[in-house]
Amino acid sequence: MKKLFLLCLLPxxxxxxGLSAASHAETSVKTNDKALISAVLDTLHASAASxxxxxxxxxxxADAIFxxxxxxxxxxxxxxxxxxxxxxxxxYTLRERNISLSPDxxxxxxxxxxxxxxxxxxxxxxxxxxxxxxxxxxxxxxxxPIPNDLADEFTQQIQAFEAQLNSNKK
Numbered sequence: 001m002k003k004l005f006l007l008c009l010l011p012x013x014x015x016x017x018g019l020s021a022a023s024h025a026e027t028s029v030k031t032n033d034k035a036l037i038s039a040v041l042d043t044l045h046a047s048a049a050s051x052x053x054x055x056x057x058x059x060x061x062a063d064a065i066f067x068x069x070x071x072x073x074x075x076x077x078x079x080x081x082x083x084x085x086x087x088x089x090x091x092y093t094l095r096e097r098n099i100s101l102s103p104d105x106x107x108x109x110x111x112x113x114x115x116x117x118x119x120x121x122x123x124x125x126x127x128x129x130x131x132x133x134x135x136x137x138x139x140x141x142x143x144x145p146i147p148n149d150l151a152d153e154f155t156q157q158i159q160a161f162e163a164q165l166n167s168n169k170k
Contacts, residue, residue: 034099037108037128037135041097044137045114051089057081060137061129067141069122092116092124106130119144 040059047056057077066080067073092114099110107129114122126140146154
């Protein structure tokens with residue numbers, strides 16, 4: 001009876017150990033992907049700081065979109081390259097980053113808090129896709145997070161600014 005019980009129990013132990021190994025392997029893959037994604041974003045920021053535009057734009061997919069801080073800044077890569085080429089670069093220093101992966105491991109999204117000498121605290125968010133074995137940025141969005149205590153003042157200024165723009169267009 002003991003032998004029969006052990007024989008019945010053996011496959012169950014194997015399944016549990018197999019699930020544990022699979023879970024560990026999946027965690028390792030996600031950890032590795034997150035490190036690779038973080039390296040892409042670190043390269044992006046380092047390249048922007050040194051105005052190394054070839055390396056900077058290699059981090060994006062060909063059809064990527066960059067959303068800047070101004071509502072009118074929704075740039076495809078050719079437009080964004082033109083903007084970047086006319087600049088001497090920009091420096092954003094990472095303070096904090098969060099990365100998430102889709103269950104199939106082909107898509108990732110992130111948010112990061114950045115510091116800038118010119119602008120202070122900024123937030124970058126975006127999405128990356130896996131292309132073969134590389135991760136590429138499909139969308140990057142840079143924002144200036146407004147503290148809630150200041151939001152009324154800033155949104156009123158934005159509304160007044162937009163109203164003035166609209167009245168000038170008429």
